[in-house]
Amino acid sequence: MYDFTKNEMEIIKDNLMAFIANFGYPRITRGDDGESFYVFTDDSDSWRQYCYNIDYLNGWLYGCVQAACGNPKRDEEMREMCNSASFRERYAILYGERETKNISGHKCYVFTYSEDDEYQDANGALYDIVTRSWRN
Structure with missing residues (x-):
């Protein structure tokens, strides 16, 4: 389903599963440089987020889930x-x-x-x- 190496999947699996549970399945494509990723959150041809490496993608997924779950709580x-x-x-x-x-x-x-x-x-x-x- 996703074009991740075993090591990359190990890095993001927890935050990716949490993202999927909260928002559904994102479409994630690898950039031309082989290191970056584009995240699409709908059927649009426009990407929602550009992540320059797997650690950035992992952090972005984490931040989305934290914001949605209220940690810190939205007021x-x-x-x-x-x-x-x-x-x-x-x-x-x-x-x-x-x-x-x-x-x-x-x-x-x-x-x-x-x-x-x-x-x-x-x-x-x-x-x-x-x-x-x-x-x-």
Whole structure:
């Protein structure tokens, strides 16, 4: 099925099997130089990833599985929060400490940080988890 030497297959077998379990079978072709690989993840003629050697391919497979399985865990809530944030709120997310509070029956995150910080406008930025929006 794959054009790997016995040694190459030994290197990538664990991560390849984990990739297949999570995403299905990739099409992997060897590059013209004999060392590199092109990874296709669908029926397209366009490759998804170029790997210059077997170790790089092994690392890429590992990274895909780790990202899909949440190690580190994906934080959809944080991504949504950041996507809707203005500069003020992004500053609060980056530099503030997140505290969870119940405000008007809604679970909210309040971001606060040192009073010595130069950008005090972002102190106390509030994100409503229920409405998924920033409050002023």
